[in-house]
Amino acid sequence: MIKKHGSAIWNGTIKGGSGMVSTESGALDKQPYGFKQRFEGEPGTNPEELAGAAHAACFSMALSLQLEQAGMEAExxxxxxxxxMDKVEDGFEIMSIHLDLTAKIPDVEEAKFKEAAENAKAGCPMSKLFKGAEITLDAKLA
Structure with a gap:
């Protein structure tokens, strides 16, 4: 079993408070976040942005594996x-995640590329984590 961790500290009220988020690796170290970053577009990070980055990274790695298994390698x-994220009756919910993919792959058949991309979308652990959300994909070759 592989275990990784992230952590967060929050102080104060939802609108007036602030927090810091960190990762085990140190890639994020006490990165500030708060209500304005999450709901009002103020610069800074937020949980949805971090989830998106994690999903993009996971999907990209899963696609690399799918391509390798099909005899291809992406540049x-x-x-x-x-x-x-949408407001629902009892708060907020992540309803959908859209993946925009552009890949540079020498000598590739587009149908094989699209198949590998769909397999990666279905098989990546972050996609599985978000299985309650609609996950869509636009895949194109550069």
Missing amino acids: EISTKATVS
């Missing part, structure tokens, strides 16, 4: 994950 895989 570059670039993925952007857009996490959409």
Whole structure:
């Protein structure tokens, strides 16, 4: 079993308070976050942005594996994950995540590329974590 951890500290009220988020690796070390970053577009990080980055990274690695298993190797895989959170009856919920993928792969058949991308979308651990959300994918070759 592989275990990784992230941590957060929050002080104060939801609107007036602030927090810090950190990762085990130190990639994030007491990165500030708060209500304005999350709900009002103020610069800084927020949980949805971090989830999107994690999903994009996981999907990109999963695609690399799928391509390798199909006899292909990408020069570059670039993925952007857009996490959409909506207000629902009992608060907020992540309803959908859209993956925008552009890959540079020499001598590739587009059908094999699309198949590998769909397999990566279905099989990546972050996609499985978000299985309650609709996950969509636009995959194109550069």
